[in-house]
Amino acid sequence: MVIYMKYDNLIKTVKALFKDEPNTLALLSNASAFLMENIKDINWVGFYLKTKDGLSVGPFQGKVACSLIKPKMGVVGSSYSEGLIKVIPNVSLEENHIYCDPSSKSEVVIPIFNQSRVWGVLDVDSPIINRFDQNLVGFLHQFTLTLTNFIDFNNPLL
DSSP: OOOOHHHHHHHHHHHHHHTTOOOHHHHHHHHHHHHHHHSSSOSEEEEEEEETTEEEEEEEEESOOOOEEOTTSHHHHHHHHHTOOEEESOGGGOTTOOOSOTTOOEEEEEEEEETTEEEEEEEEEESSTTOOOHHHHHHHHHHHHHHHTTOOTTSOOO
16 A cells, blocks of 8 residues: 555654653553644544443543444444444444534544454544545554554553
8 A cells, every 4th residue: 555755754753753652551642642733634533442341432632532432333333343444434424423523524443453353443533524535544544553563462551
């Protein structure tokens, strides 16, 4: 997958940012802040992490979030359950969408894997319909794969 030079440079930057961070909570906090600062036209970015009851909100940037999402519920829960990237161009047309922030118009959710099991997801919302084109989704996927290399999966957060 080829991503634009701008995104390639951002991947190099996050590798340098993440390489010395041993704390997963700090890592995810900086990851969400990094995306909020570097991706225009988004209004929420953060992580939902697996718990015994579903997915619990982790570090994020944006308005107050839904705190617990059950597997298969909403875009986040279905991405988690299916282990698939979900790109929703217009959330008002998505039957399974959960409205945490009514100003969000489009969404992308990318699973984070620990070996072959989904550990959590990256969720990004935009106030613009059809914000997430193939290049941005490719970057976010590459960002998530890069982030995975630095997560301490042996040290549970929740």
